Amino acid sequence: xxxxxxxxxxxxxxxxxxxxxxxxxxxxxxxxxxxxxxxxxxxxxxxxxxxxxxxxxxxxxxxxxxxxxxxxxxxxxxxxxxxxxxxxxxxxxxxxxxxxxxxxxxxxxxxxxxxxxxxxxxxxxxxxxxxxxxxxxxxxxxxxxxxxxxxxxxxxxxxxxxxxxxxxxxxxxxxxxxxxxxxxxxxxxxxxxxxxxxxxxxxxxxxxxxxxxxxxxxxxxxxxxxxxxxxxxxxxxxxxxxxxxxxxxxxxxxxxxxxxxxxxxxxxxxxxxxxxxxxxxxxxxxxxxxxxxxxxxxxxxxxxxxxxxxxxxxxxxxxxxxxxxxxxxxxxxxxxxxxxxxxxxxxx
Amino acid sequence: xxxxxxxxxxxxxxxxxxxxxxxxxxxxxxxxxxxxxxxxxxxxxxxxxxxxxxxxxxxxxxxxxxxxxxxxxxxxxxxxxxxxxxxxxxxxxxxxxxxxxxxxxxxxxxxxxxxxxxxxxxxxxxxxxxxxxxxxxxxxxxxxxxxxxxxxxxxxxxxxxxxxxxxxxxxxxxxxxxxxxxxxxxxxxxxxxxxxxxxxxxxxxxxxxxxxxxxxxxxxxxxxxxxxxxxxxxxxxxxxxxxxxxxxxxxxxxxxxxxxxxxxxxxxxxxxx
Numbered sequence: 042x043x044x045x046x047x048x049x050x051x052x053x054x055x056x057x058x059x060x061x062x063x064x065x066x067x068x069x070x071x072x073x074x075x076x077x078x079x080x081x082x083x084x085x086x087x088x089x090x091x092x093x094x095x096x097x098x099x100x101x102x103x104x105x106x107x108x109x110x111x112x113x114x115x116x117x118x119x120x121x122x123x124x125x126x127x128x129x130x131x132x133x134x135x136x137x138x139x140x141x142x143x144x145x146x147x148x149x150x151x152x153x154x155x156x157x158x159x160x161x162x163x164x165x166x167x168x169x170x171x172x173x174x175x176x177x178x179x180x181x182x183x184x185x186x187x188x189x190x191x192x193x194x195x196x197x198x199x200x201x202x203x204x205x206x207x208x209x210x211x212x213x214x215x216x217x218x219x220x221x222x223x224x225x226x227x228x229x230x231x232x233x234x235x236x237x238x239x240x241x242x243x244x245x246x247x248x249x250x251x252x253x254x255x256x257x258x259x260x261x262x263x264x265x266x267x268x269x270x271x272x273x274x275x276x277x278x279x280x281x282x283x284x285x286x287x288x289x290x291x292x293x294x295x296x297x298x299x300x301x302x303x304x305x306x307x308x309x310x311x312x313x314x315x316x317x318x319x320x321x322x323x324x325x326x327x328x329x330x331x332x333x334x335x336x337x338x339x340x341x342x343x344x345x346x347x348x349x350x351x352x353x354x355x356x357x358x359x360x361x362x363x364x365x366x367x368x369x370x371x372x373x374x375x376x377x378x379x380x381x382x383x384x385x386x387x388x389x
Numbered sequence: 390x391x392x393x394x395x396x397x398x399x400x401x402x403x404x405x406x407x408x409x410x411x412x413x414x415x416x417x418x419x420x421x422x423x424x425x426x427x428x429x430x431x432x433x434x435x436x437x438x439x440x441x442x443x444x445x446x447x448x449x450x451x452x453x454x455x456x457x458x459x460x461x462x463x464x465x466x467x468x469x470x471x472x473x474x475x476x477x478x479x480x481x482x483x484x485x486x487x488x489x490x491x492x493x494x495x496x497x498x499x500x501x502x503x504x505x506x507x508x509x510x511x512x513x514x515x516x517x518x519x520x521x522x523x524x525x526x527x528x529x530x531x532x533x534x535x536x537x538x539x540x541x542x543x544x545x546x547x548x549x550x551x552x553x554x555x556x557x558x559x560x561x562x563x564x565x566x567x568x569x570x571x572x573x574x575x576x577x578x579x580x581x582x583x584x585x586x587x588x589x590x591x592x593x594x595x596x597x598x599x600x601x602x603x604x605x606x607x608x609x610x611x612x613x614x615x616x617x618x619x620x621x622x623x624x625x626x627x628x629x630x631x632x633x634x635x636x637x638x639x640x641x642x643x644x645x646x647x648x649x650x651x652x653x654x655x656x657x658x659x660x661x662x
Contacts, residue, residue: 158473158476159472159473159476159479159480160476160479160480161476218466220466222446222466222467252466253464255466256448256463256464256465256466257464259444259445259464259465259466259467259468260468262466262467262468264467265437265445265446265466265467265469266437266446266466266467267413267437267446267482268482353459353462353464355450355459355460355461356460357451358450358451358463359450359451359633360451360452360633360634360635360636360637361633361636367636367637369637369645369648369649369652370636370637370640370645370648370649370651370652371648371651371652371655371656372648372652374632374633374636377632377636377639377640378632380640380644380648381395381640381644382393384644386395386396386640386641386644387393387394387395388393388394388395388396388399388595388596388597389391389392389393389394389596389622389623
């Protein structure tokens with residue numbers, strides 16, 4: 042059912058209204074263009090007890106775990122800064138016993154969301170994993186991490202994963218309209234499935250555009266507006282990660298983050314400055330410009346390489362031609378009404 | 390004086406009034422798409438109109454020729470696929486669906502597949518299309534029947550209404566609670582379904598139609614609403630919209646065919662001149 046209230050709001054309001062303590066929260070973005078500002082806002086609001094789903098846990102998962110928001114993690118990839126000598130927030134939390142994690146393969150993780158998106162209770166996945174420890178070693182999912190069934194057609198053993206329907210998805214896209222129709226292009230990953238599987242959806246975007254822009258390019262929409270709860274316009278909303286068509290990865294900032302991520306105390310220092318120390322993305326960008334100069338930011342701004350427009354036009358916009366004749370019957374409205382009257386086809 | 394209307398206009402407008410603002414609507418070609426266009430233009434600007442081909446939230450331009458007719462839209466918001474449109478319904482995101490009917494029984498089960506024997510048909514009809522899945526999972530379904538029949542037993546059970554009536558649909562565990570057909574619209578009147586028994590009853594009759602003539606069409610003892618009223622009159626704005634947006638539907642199939650043929654002959658006669 043469509044949600045009628047005004048969906049355009051600030052990140053603070055969106056996270057406050059739609060992310061609850063104890064939620065299953067999925068980061069919709071995969072590797073690129075992560076919803077950094079929404080992630081930071083979850084941390085600033087000190088949401089607790091989350092079960093976090095992330096296809097590829099990098100910078101976004103690290104700060105959420107370090108921020109103390111996450112009890113459980115479902116992922117396929119954990120970042121470890123600094124190689125052998127380094128460390129990561131996930132590793133530290135696992136060792137401290139404050140985090141438990143369930144490992145899946147990329148395919149299996151995506152399959153869980155696809156099942157959820159389509160309303161199915163499970164999904165078939167690739168059976169080779171049955172011989173691995175992914176299958177054998179189970180954390181909080183226990184018995185329900187995987188189940189094996191027999192194919193009713195071939196009798197073959199089939200590996201399945203249960204559907205995932207997270208409570209809320211936070212996701213960053215290039216553009217959206219005020220109704221929540223969200224357009225995203227580039228590496229599609231599991232972005233649409235993550236959003237559509239979820240019960241609530243918070244979309245942040247580089248820019249809110251007129252509905253007409255969306256209507257003339259529906260092939261770019263990955264989330265229909267009627268599914269969306271909140272639309273947040275956040276320029277630079279994925280920084281220091283990249284958004285195709287808007288800006289590149291900020292390699293310097295990214296490298297600095299991972300340097301600090303190697304140890305718990307230094308990560309805390311980084312988060313005090315960039316997450317807690319900036320009340321919103323505007324403040325974060327102001328702080329960035331004050332620290333490194335506007336030129337550093339301008340240097341990663343995308344130069345246009347526009348996609349060719351797709352023509353959604355058709356021959357005519359009405360059943361009546363330029364002479365006001367109906368196109369298949371060849372008569373005017375007046376003539377049509379006269380015939381209806383003569384034939385006794387009018388009632389009331 | 391209020392404007393006079395054709396039977397087809399009345400049906401389209403009555404269907405359109407079942408659409409509320411902000412709802413997600415699955416539309417088939419013909420009456421439903423014109424009803425959807427009227428609703429969106431006049432009383433439900435935020436209705437999300439969808440076709441099962443994956444055209445989601447379209448802005449109607451002209452009546453579509455088929456359910457994949459993007460040429461009939463002034464753009465749309467979301468281009469998805471057929472599979473995802475059906476699972477949208479499966480997950481409960483479709484509020485209203487419109488379906489045409491060839492045979493219907495007293496509990497709103499429908500046949501759109503065959504009249505007569507399945508293997509040796511008297512009339513082979515289009516078939517299932519999207520009907521069984523949408524009637525299963527849309528929150529409400531509006532059925533329309535023009536030229537079809539009320540029967541005690543369907544020749545072929547295509548799409549599930551209220552099964553054996555009562556709570557049998559709900560008890561089957563196969564369908565979302567509260568789903569099922571909510572209205573049957575025919576050329577003579579409007580039928581609804583009793584809250585408990587789920588048996589169809591006559592709710593309203595169209596202008597100039599007698600209850601007796603409807604009884605004659607129904608092979609069982611048709612139940613009546615406590616107060617069978619006349620179908621609500623269309624407003625001038627509604628009639629004008631339908632007539633201008635979809636003139637060939639407003640005049641009805643018979644006259645459309647006749648005038649269309651006349652025009653085709655006229656064009657043929659002008660060839661080479």
